[in-house]
Amino acid sequence: MTTTNPNLEWLLENLVESTPGANHALVLSRDGLKLCHTRALGIDRADQLAAIAAGVQALSQSASVEFGDGTGGVRQSMTEFHGGVLFIVEAGEGAHLAVLASEDADVGLIGHKMDELVEQIGAFLTSPPRHPRHSQPA
């Protein structure tokens, strides 16, 4: 998508700069496409991360539906691997926020900063449905 919003980009850069251990941030649509990201991530890796993060969140969502208490939703997905940690939270409608951090990052702090950002500007972190919702007879 080309509607990359410079203000959002700036907020993501700011998130990464102000959070020790955070290296990259990306807002993606739930169907796996990048919406905006920090510059250093680069376009190719942003595309990859968007697809991966959408898949992770969809599987986490299914775990929540099958094994959660029924209130639904995914608070956060966290994947630790050698060389880094990937965090993903739900953002505004139709979007997720992903952060890549160093192995030794403060997990609690990163989660907190991500929630804070979503709280502030979640309304702008959206990717609306492509088709107007089919009106279902009630």
Next chain:
Amino acid sequence: MEGLKIVVVGGFGVGKTTMVRSVSEIRPLNTEETMTQAGLGIDNTGGVADKTTTTVAFDFGRISLSEQLVLYLFGAPGQERFWFLWDRLFAGTLGAVVLVDTRRLEDSWYAIDRLEHHGTPFIVARNNFPGAQHGLEEVRDALTLSPDVPLIDCDARSRESAKNVLITLVNHLYALSSARETAS
């Protein structure tokens, strides 16, 4: 009891999720997401204009064909950005169904290519969307399928039809393995 891992592959929007859902006897894994405006110009829904969601990880379902035979069904995601998942899904897979939409046959080449590369036996099922005009033999030619790859018609929305596709695949797998036994 025998469990077989089967994948359902094919291009974007050919009906993979529909097929896994229509046959599964357990609640199918749901990794559908609403297609958003971010995908305009990327996800081409030509032919399936009423499609509103797409698979962003994979489908999973299960069907018992008999008391002895259980199929574990994995449906692949169709869009190119998720193809990195395919090689993982193919690991340990005994057979595959390639679903094709004859209005967009070229979308199935990648699937057939990958399966041949992995040496995974497969059958091809033509999902009967309205307006499909080609005969099955034309489909075989267009896909340059070898004569021993079964090619059948189906309606992915119908449980019976989808089940018939899976039975055809299982029979094909047995035929291949007994041919191998007689050869050795």
